[in-house]
Each structure stands twice: as structure tokens, then as C-alpha cells.
Amino acid sequence: xxxxxxxxxxxxxxxxxxxxxxxxxxxxxxxxxxxxxxxxxxxxxxxxxxxxxxxxxxxxxxxxxxxxxxxxxxxxxxxxxxxxxxxxxxxxxxxxxxxxxxxxxxxxxxxxxxxxxxxxxxxxxxxxxxxxxxxxxxxxxxxxxxxxxxxxxxxxxxxxxxxxxxxxxxxxxxxxxxxxxxxxxxxxxxxxxxxxxxxxxxxxxxxxxxxxxxxxxxxxxxxxxxxxxxxxxxxxxxxxxxxxxxxxxxxxxxxxxxxxxxxxxxxxxxxxxxxxxxxxxxxxxxxxxxxxxxxxxxxxxxxxxxxxxxxxxxxxxxxxxxxxxxxxxxxxxxxxxxxxxxxxxxxxxxxxxxxxxxxxxxxxxxxxxxxxxxxxxxxxxxxxxxxxxxxxxxxxxxxxxxxxxxxxxxxxxxxxxxxxxxxxxxxxxxxxxxxxxxxxxxxxxxxxxxxxxxxxxxxxxxxxxxxxxxxxxxxxxxxxxxxxxxxxxxxxxxxxxxxxxxxxxxxxxxxxxxxxxxx
Amino acid sequence: xxxxxxxxxxxxxxxxxxxxxxxxxxxxxxxxxxxxxxxxxxxxxxxxxxxxxxxxxxxxxxxxxxxxxxxxxxxxxxxxxxxxxxxxxxxxxxxxxxxxxxxxxxxxxxxxxxxxxxxxxxxxxxxxxxxxxxxxxxxxxxxxxxxxxxxxxxxxxxxxxxxxxxxxxxxxxxxxxxxxxxxxxxxxxxxxxxxxxxxxxxxxxxxxxxxxxxxxxxxxxxxxxxxxxxxxxxxxxxxxxxxxxxxxxxxxxxxxxxxxxxxxxxxxxxxxxxxxxxxxxxxxxxxxxxxxxxxxxxxxxxxxxxxxxxxxxxxxxxxxxxxxxxxxxxxxxxxxxxxxxxxxx
Ligand SMILES: Nc1ncnc2c1ncn2[C@@H]1O[C@H](COP(=O)(O)OP(=O)(O)OP(=O)(O)O)[C@@H](O)[C@H]1O
Ligand SMILES: [Mg+2]
Numbered sequence: 017x018x019x020x021x022x023x024x025x026x027x028x029x030x031x032x033x034x035x036x037x038x039x040x041x042x043x044x045x046x047x048x049x050x051x052x053x054x055x056x057x058x059x060x061x062x063x064x065x066x067x068x069x070x071x072x073x074x075x076x077x078x079x080x081x082x083x084x085x086x087x088x089x090x091x092x093x094x095x096x097x098x099x100x101x102x103x104x105x106x107x108x109x110x111x112x113x114x115x116x117x118x119x120x121x122x123x124x125x126x127x128x129x130x131x132x133x134x135x136x137x138x139x140x141x142x143x144x145x146x147x148x149x150x151x152x153x154x155x156x157x158x159x160x161x162x163x164x165x166x167x168x169x170x171x172x173x174x175x176x177x178x179x180x181x182x183x184x185x186x187x188x189x190x191x192x193x194x195x196x197x198x199x200x201x202x203x204x205x206x207x208x209x210x211x212x213x214x215x216x217x218x219x220x221x222x223x224x225x226x227x228x229x230x231x232x233x234x235x236x237x238x239x240x241x242x243x244x245x246x247x248x249x250x251x252x253x254x255x256x257x258x259x260x261x262x263x264x265x266x267x268x269x270x271x272x273x274x275x276x277x278x279x280x281x282x283x284x285x286x287x288x289x290x291x292x293x294x295x296x297x298x299x300x301x302x303x304x305x306x307x308x309x310x311x312x313x314x315x316x317x318x319x320x321x322x323x324x325x326x327x328x329x330x331x332x333x334x335x336x337x338x339x340x341x342x343x344x345x346x347x348x349x350x351x352x353x354x355x356x357x358x359x360x361x362x363x364x365x366x367x368x369x370x371x372x373x374x375x376x377x378x379x380x381x382x383x384x385x386x387x388x389x390x391x392x393x394x395x396x397x398x399x400x401x402x403x404x405x406x407x408x409x410x411x412x413x414x415x416x417x418x419x420x421x422x423x424x425x426x427x428x429x430x431x432x433x434x435x436x437x438x439x440x441x442x443x444x445x446x447x448x449x450x451x452x453x454x455x456x457x458x459x460x461x462x463x464x465x466x467x468x469x470x471x472x473x474x475x476x477x478x479x480x481x482x483x484x485x486x487x488x489x490x491x492x493x494x495x496x497x498x499x500x501x502x503x504x505x506x507x508x509x510x511x512x513x514x515x516x517x518x519x520x521x522x523x524x525x526x527x528x529x530x531x532x533x534x535x
Numbered sequence: 536x537x538x539x540x541x542x543x544x545x546x547x548x549x550x551x552x553x554x555x556x557x558x559x560x561x562x563x564x565x566x567x568x569x570x571x572x573x574x575x576x577x578x579x580x581x582x583x584x585x586x587x588x589x590x591x592x593x594x595x596x597x598x599x600x601x602x603x604x605x606x607x608x609x610x611x612x613x614x615x616x617x618x619x620x621x622x623x624x625x626x627x628x629x630x631x632x633x634x635x636x637x638x639x640x641x642x643x644x645x646x647x648x649x650x651x652x653x654x655x656x657x658x659x660x661x662x663x664x665x666x667x668x669x670x671x672x673x674x675x676x677x678x679x680x681x682x683x684x685x686x687x688x689x690x691x692x693x694x695x696x697x698x699x700x701x702x703x704x705x706x707x708x709x710x711x712x713x714x715x716x717x718x719x720x721x722x723x724x725x726x727x728x729x730x731x732x733x734x735x736x737x738x739x740x741x742x743x744x745x746x747x748x749x750x751x752x753x754x755x756x757x758x759x760x761x762x763x764x765x766x767x768x769x770x771x772x773x774x775x776x777x778x779x780x781x782x783x784x785x786x787x788x789x790x791x792x793x794x795x796x797x798x799x800x801x802x803x804x805x806x807x808x809x810x811x812x813x814x815x816x817x818x819x820x821x822x823x824x825x826x827x828x829x830x831x832x833x834x835x836x837x838x839x840x841x842x843x844x845x846x847x848x849x850x851x852x853x854x855x856x857x858x859x860x861x862x863x864x865x866x867x868x869x870x871x872x873x874x875x876x877x878x879x880x
Contacts, residue, residue, distance in 0.1 A: 340762065363764035374762050383756035390748050394763045397745040402769070404745050 019082035021046040021208035022067055022098065022177050027076030029062050031435070032427065035232045036062040037073065042227055042234055044177075046081075049199060049209045050238055051223035053216075053253055055467040056439020057425055058229040060212045064179045067210075068100035069093030081176065097176030101166045101183065109155035113137070116154055117169055144168045145198060155304075158329070160191040167198065171207075178202065179210045182438075184218055185465040188328045188493045196222045214467055216246045216253075228252045254469045289317040290354055292369070292456040292487035298338055298348030300511075306333045307511045311347070314506065314513065316456065316487035321478060323502030324491040327530055331511035332491045333375060336460050339489075340372050341365060353455035363398055369455025371395075373445055373462050375491075377438070381445045384434030388426060389415040391433050392448050422447040423473070439470040446474065450481055457481055460491045475501050495523060542817040546826065549815065553857040560853055566846065574846055575854070578839030579832030588838075591721035591793065593831025594730040595785040597824055599809035601737045602781025604818040606658075608741070609774035610754030615661060615676025616782045617806025618683030619654040623783025624790040625683075625690055626653025628707055628797050631714055632695060639713045646714070647787055654783015655776045657683060662775030666768040672775075680806070688799040695797060706798040710791060721793030729788065733781065738820040740777075750774055782806060808834075808855065814862045830855075 020043035029037040037059045044050045054060050065071040067078065072088025079085065080096035107116045114133035117140070134150040141148060146164035154162060163183060170178055180199075184192045199209050199222060213219050219226050220241055226249065227237025235252050293316040302308035309331055316322045326332055337343040339350065341362040349358045353369040360368075374380035382391050389408070392415040397406065412429045419426060424443045426436060433441060442462065450457060459478060463471040478488050478501060492498050498505050499521045507515040507529040515529035558568035579589055599616050606613040627650035634642045661675035688705070695707035717723035741747040753760045753770050761767055785805070790797060812830050816822030837851035 342761065361764065361766065362762075363766070366764045372762060379756065379758050380762045381759065383752050383759045385755045386752050390752055391759075393748060394752055394760060397749055398760075398764050400745050402744070402746045402749070402773070403740075405743055406745055406748065408742065 019046070020044055020079070021081060022210070023079040023082075024063070024066065025077045025079070027063075027066055027073045027078070029059070029066060029071055029073045029232075034427070037066070037229075038232045040076070040229070040232070040234045042237060044208060044210060044238060045225070046176075046208050047203060047206050048224040049203050049211065049222055051219040051226040051241070052210060052212045052229065052237075053214065053219060053226060053249070054229035054235075055253060056465075056470055057437035058467075059232040060229055061181055061437070062232075063229065064100055064181050064210070064212060067093065067177075067179060068098055070100070094173060097174065098179065099170035099173070099175040099177070100179045100181065101163075101170050102181055107154045107162055107166060107169075109153070111154050112150065113141070113148055113152055113154065113157070113165055114150035116165060117141070117150070117172070140172065141165070141168050144171065145201070159186050160188075160194060163187070163191075163195065164198065171202075175207065177208045177210065179212070181212045182214065182465055183211065184213060184215065189495075190327075192218065214465065214471075216249050216468075219249065220246060230255060250468055253467065258469050289319050289485075291315050291351070292318050292353050293339070293489065294349075294351040295339070296349045298345050298350060300334055300338050300343050300345055302334075302511075303343060305337065305343075307331050309334050309338055309345075309511045312511065312513060313348075314489075316489055318455070318485045318487055319482055320503050321482050321488040321490055321501055323498035323505040324489065324508055325495060325498050325505050325526055325530055326508035326514075328493055330508045332460070332508055334511065335508065336372065336375065336458055336491065339365075339370070339458060340374075366395065367399060369453060371449040371451070371454045371457045373442075373449050373457065373459045375460040377442055377445065377464075378434075382433045382441060385432055387430050388419065388433055388436075388444060389429040391444060392418060392429075395448050418447045419444065422477075438465045439467055442466055442474070443470070446477060450477055452484075454481060454486050456487045456489070458489045458491075461493070462490070463492075463494075463497060471497075495526065499523075542819065543822065546815050546817060546822060549861055550829070550858060553861045554854065556857045556861075557850075557854050560857075561850065566850075571846060571850055574840060574844040575833070575836045575850065578836030578843070582839065582843070585832075585835060585839075587720065587722050588835035589828065589832040590727075591831070592834035593827045594722075594726055595788050596805065596809055596812060596830055596834075597730055597827035598733050598788070599782045599785040599806060600812035600816070600823045600827055601733055601820060602778035603809050603813040604816070604820065604823055605737065605741070605750070605781075606774045606778035607813060608754050608818050609750040609770060610757060611662070611665065611771060611774060612673050613658060613661070613676050613775060613778050614673060614810055615658060615679040615683075615806070616778070616809050617803070618676070618680040619657045619779040619782035620786040620789075620802075620806050621683040621687045622657040623650035623654035623786030624797055624801075625687060625786075626650050626783070627787040627790050628690070628695055628710075631710055631791075632708070635711065642714050643716065643791070646791060647784065650783045650787030650790070651780040652783070654786060655780040657783070658775045658779025659772075662772050665775075666771050684800065684803075687797065687801075691797050691799045697796070704798050704800070707796045709796045715791060715795055716788070717792035719793055719795065723792065726788055726792055729784070733784070734820065734824055737781075741820055746770070746773070782809070785809075804855075811855065811859055811862065815858065 023043040025041050027037050027040045040063065052060050052063065062071060066073050066087065069088060069090040069092060077084055078087050080098055083096065085096050086092045108119065111119065114137045117137040118133050137150050141150065144167065146161065146168050148157065148161050148165065163186065183195055187195060202209055211223060223241050225238035226241055226244065228235040230253065293314065295312060295314045298309055298312050300309045306329055324332055334343060338345055349356065351357060352365050355368040357365045357368055378384055389412045393411045415429045422443045424440050424447065426440065433444060436444065462474050466474065478490065482488055490498065490502060505517045505521060505526060506513055507526060509530065509532050514532065517526055561568040561571045579585060599620060603613065603616050627646040630646045630649035631642060634645055657679055661672045661679060664670035664675055665672040691707050692705035697706055697708045716725040749760060749765060750770050753765065753767055757767050789802060794801060808830055812823060812826045816826040833851050833854060837848040840846040840848045840850060
């Protein structure tokens with residue numbers, strides 16, 4: 017292959033003692049869709065940031081279209097046609113679409129009018145099939161559209177290589193289809209697309225080649241997807257040793273090959289188990305986060321995992337916020353662990369055994385610029401009086417123990433939570449929220465952005481919590497995940513319960529309930 | 536490098552750069568930069584008696600700055616220290632007036648209580664507005680400074696006016712000698728003990744209580760602590776109240792100690808210097824103590840320069856301004872410098 021679209025030679029990046037990339041040499045052929053996969057912390061994002069000039073490797077060179085480009089210079093990488101869409105979006109929420117586009121382009125004039133901006137950007141958005149009114153504000157748009165805008169923004173300056181870091185993590189299944197359609201069109205226009213992905217099913221569905229990173233090294237790649245099976249790919253990602261330890265059902269569900277229906281059937285919640293969640297006729301007002309709950313009743317027994325299925329934006333977020341007292345219920349009652357908490361603030365609900373793994377790991381779950389031990393201790397500290405004395409050395413030690421028990425990769429408990437890779441950050445939240453006193457665990461998209469091994473680990477942990485007598489409410493947009501570990505699946509539609517299913521699940525029936533089609 | 540070391544280093548680099556800029560300015564203004572720095576150092580720390588003078592300024596500044604640090608940590612940019620300082624002094628003065636004649640052991644504690652309450656109340660309303668309706672506390676506390684300044688002018692020219700005063704600046708009746716906590720040199724065991732107690736209490740509060748950890752988490756990410764079940768307004772309001780109370784305490788000390796009376800517009804930059812101190816110290820309590828001594832030294836040099844060295848005291852204002860200027864650059868510029876050092880190390 018001469019003049020690959022993007023080539024790295026012997027790239028090494030170290031953060032302190034952590035080798036994020038060591039000696040990675042890889043070349044991507046022009047006009048194809050390439051997938052890059054690997055476990056959390058494997059160095060995928062770091063690789064993307066090197067390619068986009070955001071990180072300067074200690075050694076190694078970067079070639080774009082056969083031309084050597086100075087490393088660590090965003091301008092040079094851009095000029096050579098490399099654009100990166102970040103793992104977490106960076107659009108200013110209060111901007112209009114047109115403003116966000118202008119803000120991201122280099123042509124920004126000093127003075128402009130709104131209407132001129134709108135006129136300028138409408139055709140560009142249209143040409144990329146991003147159907148959105150450029151007058152709308154970014155924060156009011158669904159996440160699929162926001163991503164479309166991010167991509168459009170990256171393509172303003174005639175990008176030849178587009179890198180998308182975990183673009184599917186935020187999308188619903190239909191959003192993923194839309195994204196893939198968009199990516200294929202770009203490829204057909206000659207753009208080289210590099211996708212960082214976790215789900216093997218997605219890799220096989222979209223990519224022409226796949227490359228695997230593990231522990232900062234290139235395991236293999238780019239290999240043609242046609243030549244590699246899902247099983248082999250899974251093994252390359254986690255390493256043969258770990259691959260053997262994955263429960264077979266989990267491995268299948270995590271790689272996206274569908275959950276065997278029988279997997280959870282052998283678990284039986286005792287019929288006389290007490291209710292850890294008893295929600296009766298709860299209604300809320302609708303707010304910016306989603307539609308109102310309407311007369312919603314939901315119960316979870318001790319030792320039961322209840323999955324919530326639904327198209328994103330049908331009240332799942334409101335449900336979690338209502339249980340966590342972050343939105344006021346106008347009607348109805350709520351009991352957690354047998355204690356009526358209808359009027360109780362979240363601190364009291366947590367005291368009754370409620371634990372929450374929130375939707376947004378980086379904003380709701382962790383304070384990224386605070387240390388790991390502070391993040392980890394927050395739950396406990398809030399259960400004590402504000403002026404109660406603490407012993408930081410002991411908290412740090414206990415945090416160390418907890419994080420190690422959960423297999424978090426970190427250097428010290430004093431390091432910022434933001435320096436962990438996505439999977440490790442999620443494990444910190446789990447280490448905080450899944451403790452011995454938990455009675456009801458709300459897990460909202462707990463495996464979003466996690467690799468196969470970490471995903472299986474989260475599921476295993478939730479199952480263990482269930483076996484200890486915890487109730488678990490799992491909200492996920494991934495039906496494989498729901499079917500794999502739920503004892504019961506409840507479908508939400510427009511803030512109401514649209515159906516309850518138990519194993520063996522029939523995807524047709526659940527899907528129909530999700531879209532409101534009566535069968 | 537550990538976080539603590541980096542933050543100390545950052546503070547130092549930051550002052551050195553600011554001083555270098557001042558050196559250039561002095562040189563262009565026709566003074567010898569080295570001579571100027573020499574005189575400043577002498578005025579601050581090396582002439583006989585300089586340390587007492589520097590501590591006289593450093594201690595009240597430290598008390599206010601420690602409070603500023605608490606509210607900044609919690610994520611509230613309370614820049615109203617100056618107003619809260621004035622309110623503390625005013626309330627203490629009214630209390631002293633009201634109890635005039637009572638024994639000192641009653642009056643002095645009552646004045647302290649009044650001063651701290653006054654400062655806290657002057658921080659309470661911006662705090663409530665912020666937490667109730669999201670009103671930007673930068674605006675309200677800044678406005679509060681002007682209001683407090685005018686209030687001070689009013690009380691010194693009105694209710695508390697000293698009829699025998701003949702100066703241009705109206706001032707209040709002097710505090711009876713029995714109630715003074717220091718002479719006009721301004722350093723006394725009482726003040727040292729108070730400052731030490733404040734240092735200890737604030738260090739414990741920040742480093743050894745649940746409040747310290749939670750407030751710092753809330754300051755960095757309020758959403759996260761909300762999901763943990765914190766009542767954010769409680770954390771927020773307490774930090775407003777603590778910072779106000781400490782500024783009020785410093786005002787009380789200045790009134791009952793070195794000044795002995797209120798004068799319209801006295802110590803007009805106290806609160807702002809305290810904000811600088813807190814920022815340079817990166818909000819750490821120990822750091823604040825050291826940086827306060829540095830700024831106390833500058834304050835004492837400002838008095839020394841024109842009298843003993845025949846140099847303009849504006850030099851000190853330039854140094855302060857340069858440091859303030861670099862504070863905005865701190866996060867970006869100095870961090871890049873540090874990162875560069877780390878890479879080449
Ligand atoms: N700014 C940083 N400071 C310190 N360590 C870092 C930093 N950025 C990344 N790392 C470390 O480098 C390694 C690679 O991180 P990277 O973000 O590239 O992983 P990733 O493959 O993208 O993971 P994920 O799937 O979780 O997003 C991790 O161990 C991570 O902790
Ligand atoms: Mg990543």
C-alpha cells in the first residue's frame with residue numbers, strides 16, 4: 017500500500033509511568049472504514065489524539081498521505097486533513113447550530129449576523145444529511161443530531177481522514193444505524209474514516225478493517241474484517257487468558273451476538289422476597305431532561321434485576337431522577353427498602369439503601385478534577401454530619417482497598433478522576449455505589465463505553481449484588497444487555513409502562529412495545 | 536511531582552514572573568530595578584522592626600484571605616471581602632458604642648461577635664440570591680462592596696461621627712483605650728492568638744472534616760454531589776457565611792486594634808489583596824499563611840519606601856497589579872510552563 021491516508025511509525029506516549037502507547041506502528045489505507053478496538057485504557061483515545069496533533073508522542077512519526085507531519089501540532093494535522101470528533105462532545109450547549117458550526121471553522125469572520133451564519137451553514141449541513149434547523153440551540157437537540165453536527169463541523173475544512181472516538185456509545189440502536197449510513201456515504205466520497213468502537217457486532221457491521229490495541233501495543237491490524245470472526249476478535253481484544261474466564265453468555269451478549277434466552281432462567285427470585293422499590297402511581301412534570309412520568313407504578317423485589325427498555329427519551333431519565341429525588345413527584349408514593357421516602361431527600365433515600373449509577377459518568381457520577389479518594393468517599397461523607405471529623409489517611413487506605421478489589425487501574429488515590437480511562441472511571445463509581453449496605457441499585461447505562469471484559473465484570477457485579485439480596489434497576493438502550501441479565505424487563509413509552517416481559521424474551525414483542533405498535 | 540509541590544511551585548513561578556515584569560517597568564520609569572527590589576525587601580523584612588510591621592498587615596489579611604479561600608473552594612466567587620470587612624468594622628463599632636462603659640471582658644467579645652455577624656450577614660444576601668435564584672454572586676458581592684463603602688462614609692459622618700474631629704476625612708469617636716486589643720503599631724498577643732486560631736480552625740475545616748471534602752467536590756462539580764444526596768445550598772451558604780464572618784473578624788481587629796476608630800474609606804484595598812492572596816496560594820490554608828506574610832511585607836514596604844528610601848510607594852501598587860495580572864494567566868500560561876519542565880525533565 018503506497019501513501020496510506022494515515023500512518024504512525026513507532027509512536028510512544030507515556031503519562032508518567034503509564035505507557036499509553038508503546039511503539040505503535042500502523043497504516044490506514046485510503047477511502048476505507050477502519051475500526052480501532054481495544055479494552056478500556058488500551059490507548060485508543062491516545063492514538064486518536066496523536067493522529068489529530070493533540071498529543072505529542074515522546075518518539076515516533078506521523079505521516080498523512082505519505083507526507084511527514086510534525087507531531088503534536090493540531091494546526092499541521094488539520095492542514096493535512098485529519099479531524100477528530102471527541103469521545104465526549106464539545107459543542108457549546110447554548111449556541112445555535114449555525115454558531116456552533118462557525119465557532120468550529122477557521123473562517124470565522126470578526127463580525128457577522130445570525131441570518132448570514134444560518135445561510136452559510138445550511139447547505140453544508142444539508143449536504144451531509146444533517147437535517148436540522150440552523151436556528152435551533154444545541155442543547156435542545158437529540159444526541160444523534162448533535163453528533164451529526166460534530167461530524168459536519170469536522171468536515172468543514174475538507175477533511176481527508178475523519179476519526180470518531182466511540183461515536184456509538186451515546187447512540188440508540190436506530191441512531192447507530194443512521195451514523196453508519198452517514199459514515200458509508202463519507203467513505204464513498206473518498207474520506208478515510210477511523211472509528212473507535214467497543215462492540216464487535218458494530219465493527220463487523222461497518223468496518224472494512226480492524227486494528228486491535230491492548231495495553232498500549234498494537235496486537236494486530238489492520239486486518240480485513242472479512243477474514244476475522246467475532247470470537248477471534250474478542251480474544252484479541254481481551255487476551256486469551258481473560259477470554260477463557262468470560263461466562264459464555266456474557267461474552268456473546270457483550271460482543272453483540274445476542275443473548276441466549278436461557279441464561280438468566282436458572283435464577284429464581286423467591287416469591288416472598290420483600291420489595292426494595294415500591295413506586296405507586298408516580299407522576300412528575302416534564303422538564304428539559306425528558307417527558308413527565310404519568311401514573312407510573314414499578315416494584316422490584318429483593319434479589320431481582322429489573323430491566324427498563326425503551327427508546328431513549330421516553331422518561332427513563334425522569335424515572336431515575338424521580339427515584340433519586342432530583343425531580344419532584346406531583347403524585348404517588350415511593351418506598352425504598354421498605355421505608356416510605358416519598359417526601360424524603362436523596363440523602364435519606366440513600367440511607368435507606370438506595371444507590372445510583374447515573375447516566376452521565378463524567379458529570380453526574382464523578383468530579384473529574386477531584387481526586388479519586390474524594391470521589392470515592394463522597395457517598396459516605398454525605399451520610400455523616402457536615403462537621404464530623406475525617407481521617408484522610410484512613411479514607412485513602414480504604415479507597416485503595418475498594419478500588420483494588422474492583423480491579424481499577426490507577427496510580428494513586430490522589431490522582432484526578434479525569435485521568436482514568438472510561439472503563440476505569442466507571443469502576444470507581446461501581447466501587448462507591450455497590451457496597452454491602454446497598455438495597456436498591458439503580459444502574460443507568462452502566463456499561464456504556466466499556467470494553468467486553470469490563471462489561472462482563474459490571475454484569476457479574478450486578479448479579480452478585482442481586483444474589484446478596486439487592487434489587488437492581490437496570491436502564492439500558494442495549495437489548496442484548498437487558499435480556500442477558502434481567503429477571504424481568506419493563507418497557508417504557510412516553511413516561512408510562514408499556515409492557516412487562518419475562519424470560520425467555522421475544523425481541524419482536526419487546527420491540528413492538530417500545531415503539532407503541534400493538535401486536 | 537505531587538500535587539502539593541506543583542501548586543507551591545506554581546505560586547512561586549507566578550510571583551517571580553510578576554516581579555520580573557515590575558523590574559522592567561521600574562527600569563523604564565527611570566529607577567534601578569535592583570535598587571527598588573532591594574529597598575522593598577528591606578522595607579518588608581530586613582530593616583530593624585520590619586517583621587513586626589509586616590506581621591501587623593499580614594495577620595488581618597490572612598484572616599480575610601482564609602475566608603475567601605473557603606468560598607472559592609466551594610465554587611463561589613465571593614469577591615465581596617472588602618464590603619464584609621467594612622461591615623465587620625461597622626458592627627463592632629456600634630457594639631462598642633452601645634456597650635460603652637461596660638467592663639472590657641464583656642465589650643471585647645461582644646464586639647467580635649457583632650463584627651463577625653455583620654460580615655457574615657453581608658455575605659448572606661448574595662449567598663441567598665445566588666442559591667435561590669442563581670443571581671451571579673460576582674455582581675452582587677461587588678455591588679455589596681460599594682454599598683458597604685458608602686455605609687461606612689455615612690456612619691462615620693453621621694451616627695458615629697466624632698464631633699471633635701477636624702480632619703478632611705470624617706471619622707468615628709475613638710475606641711476607649713480599655714477596649715483596644717493592640718496599640719497603633721498593631722501587633723499584639725491577642726491578634727496573634729486569634730490569627731493562629733483561625734489558621735487552625737480553617738485548616739481543620741478544609742482538611743479534616745466532611746465539609747472540607749464535600750465543599751471542594753461541590754466547587755468542582757456541583758452536579759455530582761447533588762447525585763450523592765448533598766443539599767448544595769447548605770454547603771454553599773455555609774461557605775458564604777464563613778468567608779463573610781472571617782472578613783468581618785478582620786474588620787473588627789483593624790477597628791479594635793491598630794486603627795482604634797473608623798474612618799471613611801479606611802484600608803480600601805484590604806479585601807482585594809486578600810483575594811489575590813487566596814488565589815496565589817491556590818486556596819490552600821497553609822499556602823495562604825505564607826503568601827499573607829509576603830503581601831504583609833509589601834504593605835509595610837509601601838509605608839517605608841517614600842519615607843526612608845525616597846522612592847514612590849506606587850512601586851508596591853505596581854507589584855500588586857502585576858501579580859493580579861498574572862493570576863488570570865496562571866492556569867494557562869504557568870501550567871504550560873510546568874508541563875514543559877516535566878516533559879524535558
Ligand atoms: N491525561 C492523562 N494523564 C494521565 N494518564 C492518562 C491521561 N490520558 C490517558 N491516560 C492513561 O493512558 C492510558 C490510555 O488511555 P486512553 O484514554 O487512550 O484509553 P482508551 O483506549 O481510549 O480507553 P477507553 O476505552 O476507556 O476510552 C490509560 O491507562 C489512561 O489512564
Ligand atoms: Mg477512549
